[in-house]
Amino acid sequence: xxxxxxxxxxxxxxxxxxxxxxxxxxxxxxxxxxxxxxxxxxxxxxxxxxxxxxxxxxxxxxxxxxxxxxxxxxxxxxxxxxxxxxxxxxxxxxxxxxxxxxxxxxxxxxxxxxxxxxxxxxxxxxxxxxxxxxxxxxxxxxxxxxxxxxxxxxxxxxxxxxxxxxxxxxxxxxxxxxxxxxxxxxxxxxxxxxxxxxxxxxxxxxxxxxxxxxxxxxxxxxxxxxxxxxxxxxxxxxxxxxxxxxxxxxxxxxxxxxxxxxxxxxxxxxxxxxxxxxxxxxxxxxxxxxxxxxxxxxxxxxxxxxxxxxxxxxxxxxxxxxxxxxxxxxxxxxxxxxxxxxxxxxxxxxxxxxxxxxxxxxxxxxxxxxxxxxxxxxxxxxxxxxxxxxxxxxxxxxxxxxxxxxxxxxxxxxxxxxx
Amino acid sequence: xxxxxxxxxxxxxxxxxxxxxxxxxxxxxxxxxxxxxxxxxxxxxxxxxxxxxxxxxxxxxxxxxxxxxxxxxxxxxxxxxxxxxxxxxxxxxxxxxxxxxxxxxxxxxxxxxxxxxxxxxxxxxxxxxxxxxxxxxxxxxxxxxxxxxxxxxxxxxxxxxxxxxxxxxxxxxxxxxxxxxxxxxxxxxxxxxxxxxxxxxxxxxxxxxxxxxxxxxxxxxxxxxxxxxxxxxxxxxxxxxxxxxxxxxxxxxxxxxxxxxxxxxxxxxxxxxxxxxxxxxxxxxxxxxxxxxxxxxxxxxxxxxxxxxxxxxxxxxxxxxxxxxxxxxxxxxxxxxxxxxxxxxxxxxxxxxxxxxxxxxxxxxxxxxxxxxxxxxxxxxxxxxxxxxxxxxxxxxxxxxxxxxxxxxxxxxxxxxxx
Numbered sequence: 001x002x003x004x005x006x007x008x009x010x011x012x013x014x015x016x017x018x019x020x021x022x023x024x025x026x027x028x029x030x031x032x033x034x035x036x037x038x039x040x041x042x043x044x045x046x047x048x049x050x051x052x053x054x055x056x057x058x059x060x061x062x063x064x065x066x067x068x069x070x071x072x073x074x075x076x077x078x079x080x081x082x083x084x085x086x087x088x089x090x091x092x093x094x095x096x097x098x099x100x101x102x103x104x105x106x107x108x109x110x111x112x113x114x115x116x117x118x119x120x121x122x123x124x125x126x127x128x129x130x131x132x133x134x135x136x137x138x139x140x141x142x143x144x145x146x147x148x149x150x151x152x153x154x155x156x157x158x159x160x161x162x163x164x165x166x167x168x169x170x171x172x173x174x175x176x177x178x179x180x181x182x183x184x185x186x187x188x189x190x191x192x193x194x195x196x197x198x199x200x201x202x203x204x205x206x207x208x209x210x211x212x213x214x215x216x217x218x219x220x221x222x223x224x225x226x227x228x229x230x231x232x233x234x235x236x237x238x239x240x241x242x243x244x245x246x247x248x249x250x251x252x253x254x255x256x257x258x259x260x261x262x263x264x265x266x267x268x269x270x271x272x273x274x275x276x277x278x279x280x281x282x283x284x285x286x287x288x289x290x291x292x293x294x295x296x297x298x299x300x301x302x303x304x305x306x307x308x309x310x311x312x313x314x315x316x317x318x319x320x321x322x323x324x325x326x327x328x329x330x331x332x333x334x335x336x337x338x339x340x341x342x343x344x345x346x347x348x349x350x351x352x353x354x355x356x357x358x359x360x361x362x363x364x365x366x367x368x369x370x371x372x373x374x375x376x377x378x379x380x381x382x383x384x385x386x387x388x389x390x391x392x393x394x395x396x397x398x399x400x401x402x403x404x405x406x407x408x409x410x411x412x413x414x415x416x417x418x419x
Numbered sequence: 420x421x422x423x424x425x426x427x428x429x430x431x432x433x434x435x436x437x438x439x440x441x442x443x444x445x446x447x448x449x450x451x452x453x454x455x456x457x458x459x460x461x462x463x464x465x466x467x468x469x470x471x472x473x474x475x476x477x478x479x480x481x482x483x484x485x486x487x488x489x490x491x492x493x494x495x496x497x498x499x500x501x502x503x504x505x506x507x508x509x510x511x512x513x514x515x516x517x518x519x520x521x522x523x524x525x526x527x528x529x530x531x532x533x534x535x536x537x538x539x540x541x542x543x544x545x546x547x548x549x550x551x552x553x554x555x556x557x558x559x560x561x562x563x564x565x566x567x568x569x570x571x572x573x574x575x576x577x578x579x580x581x582x583x584x585x586x587x588x589x590x591x592x593x594x595x596x597x598x599x600x601x602x603x604x605x606x607x608x609x610x611x612x613x614x615x616x617x618x619x620x621x622x623x624x625x626x627x628x629x630x631x632x633x634x635x636x637x638x639x640x641x642x643x644x645x646x647x648x649x650x651x652x653x654x655x656x657x658x659x660x661x662x663x664x665x666x667x668x669x670x671x672x673x674x675x676x677x678x679x680x681x682x683x684x685x686x687x688x689x690x691x692x693x694x695x696x697x698x699x700x701x702x703x704x705x706x707x708x709x710x711x712x713x714x715x716x717x718x719x720x721x722x723x724x725x726x727x728x729x730x731x732x733x734x735x736x737x738x739x740x741x742x743x744x745x746x747x748x749x750x751x752x753x754x755x756x757x758x759x760x761x762x763x764x765x766x767x768x769x770x771x772x773x774x775x776x777x778x779x780x781x782x783x784x785x786x787x788x789x790x791x792x793x794x795x796x797x798x799x800x801x802x803x804x805x806x807x808x809x810x811x812x813x814x815x816x817x818x819x820x821x822x823x824x825x826x827x828x829x830x831x832x833x834x835x836x837x838x
């Protein structure tokens with residue numbers, strides 16, 4: 001079955017508000033909604049943000065009605081003159097908003113003990129083609145507008161109001177509206193490491209042209225992801241379209257795969273070490289806690305994380321147990337010192353595994369060691385290993401790249417050193 | 420002068436990538452760019468996201484060329500068949516991409532010691548209307564395309580590549596391109612702390628209706644920001660529109676202001692402590708390095724940051740110098756232990772100022788102390804102070820809120836304890 005044989009409901013998202021357009025806030029509403037649409041078997045093809053300008057909102061709505069089946073708008077439902085979503089929908093449909101007594105009663109109930117400003121009355125209006133979507137968390141009801149088999153769903157811009165309205169009110173209506181439509185979308189993400197985007201593409205070349213399931217390849221901070229999107233008459237059918245592709249790609253990419261879907265490296269490490277009943281301790285000397293932060297930012301990290309020292313002087317690494325002589329003989333940015341750091345922190349905090357990180361951030365080299373050189377040591381009772389790498393001499397880049405390098409080196413090391 | 424009297428350069432942002440559209444990632448590129456455009460005197464009126472589909476990218480580009488002066492695209496410049504930005508621009512302009520020898524040389528240089536996959540060659544192409552924008556952080560150069568007095572600026576989707584290309588390459592070109600245009604926008608952000616959005620609104624009520632400069636009030640993670648946007652015939656003119664408003668607002672908000680524009684609390688702390696020649700040491704016992712990470716993520720942090728211990732057991736805080744008796748008498752989640760932690764780490768790492776952070780993350784209370792309670796202690800030779808707060812029992816929220824609380828408590832403490 002190809003995707004063109006099934007008629008997918010096409011949606012687009014329209015975020016309304018000058019704050020979004022000015023970059024004052026990130027549009028988390030749009031990513032929330034676009035993450036939820038595929039579960040309903042709806043394909044999202046456009047996301048647009050416009051400011052509080054009625055002309056441009058009208059233009060976006062007209063365009064959307066032209067090319068999509070559903071438009072989901074957020075924002076512009078407040079009481080002020082800047083809130084123009086209702087006005088724009090009314091203009092596009094050539095209808096006039098009127099006050100609905102029941103909505104007025106609900107609205108006034110929210111102002112008990114306070115005077116309701118007159119301008120709030122527009123939150124009690126509807127046009128003939130629209131019905132209200134109730135908003136338990138705020139004064140602005142949403143609008144569910146139907147026109148020529150198309151739907152405009154308008155929700156408030158405040159994320160907690162929008163999330164609840166989406167979940168409690170919009171999803172049930174959408175499911176009902178879509179009854180009888182015979183399709184579902186299922187997705188699967190394969191996460192790889194140790195292979196570039198271009199090489200991976202070549203490996204799976206024979207599948208890249210597939211229309212259903214569709215394959216996407218994305219370079220991410222935690223490796224290259226392969227996303228499979230499958231379309232079917234229902235969930236099981238979509239699943240049966242997806243599975244053979246997942247098996248084929250898993251076969252081809254096996255040496256590089258470290259996880260699926262929402263897996264993250266810190267979570268996999270947490271689970272692995274907790275299962276093995278082993279503890280981890282870290283001594284950082286150029287990354288200021290950025291590496292430790294990644295390991296501890298998972299639930300139950302304290303089941304395996306034994307602690308870290310974030311050093312900023314040579315004296316303090318010697319204080320933790322790195323022999324002065326090693327520093328004198330090899331310089332502090334060296335394989336030997338990184339290993340001694342890993343061992344010192346492991347001992348100091350009674351952990352089975354120790355990690356030592358030392359580097360020269362630049363701008364000047366440390367002795368013979370060029371700026372940007374970092375040594376990452378991993379040590380246990382039975383194995384010790386040092387990884388050397390050169391990173392950009394830019395603080396944030398270096399911190400981020402070292403963080404990822406440590407995560408992946410430990411993951412690889414754990415694979416190579418089973419319990 | 421009102422904004423309609425001046426002809427502003429209109430821009431729109433086009434984010435390209437199915438990942439954005441599917442909600443897999445939040446579009447931080449769009450908010451970054453839209454935050455930067457006003458400084459250049461460019462008004463952003465549309466932000467659109469489309470998937471990796473050449474037809475829809477072409478549609479968005481055509482629409483954009485129709486209504487805007489500049490289109491800024493991100494994404495779709497990678498080497499794979501899914502990366503279609505170059506192809507779409509070529510289609511819109513009716514031109515054919517050709518390999519540029521110089522770009523090929525640069526590209527191959529990034530693959531030294533590795534084979535370059537053939538498909539990467541498309542990253543070395545241009546069309547006649549485009550010139551390359553160099554990308555020091557990745558393989559994909561950007562494209563600067565001009566057509567009929569309009570500009571399409573195409574940058575990679577990887578944020579760290581995009582940010583650097585924007586700053587180093589795009590901004591200078593844009594400034595040059597805009598020379599002679601007779602308008603400028605100047606913005607100023609006043610950052611406050613210790614006052615709510617509603618109360619602040621009331622304080623500056625008389626100015627909120629101003630059209631030029633325009634005032635926006637935004638609640639952010641680091642307090643409430645007041646943003647002033649002023650429009651003028653040139654930079655000086657816009658500046659003269661802005662300044663009286665800035666003075667008036669500064670007068671009204673003085674007790675709450677901690678910074679302006681790009682000021683960040685960690686940078687202000689770094690500067691203050693460096694000037695005072697004082698050092699800071701931290702002992703974290705519930706935040707896993709997240710607080711330390713904030714302090715060290717600024718340039719020259721090592722000029723004042725003396726080190727941290729990230730503890731995960733009571734034994735290790737006792738090892739650093741917290742008296743066992745204090746823990747026994749007061750429980751480890753207590754004012755007394757937080758202060759002892761601040762003092763122990765200060766002594767241990769020879770710092771003038773010590774911070775101790777201890778809390779109960781939940782789900783269960785620790786003794787009488789409800790889950791979510793955190794003690795933040797600051798200690799120096801001359802002063803000691805503990806701040807107690809209750810935070811949500813959600814790991815990421817709590818870490819984030821404690822991080823901000825520590826930053827602001829130290830900032831306030833530094834104000835109250837001059838050198």
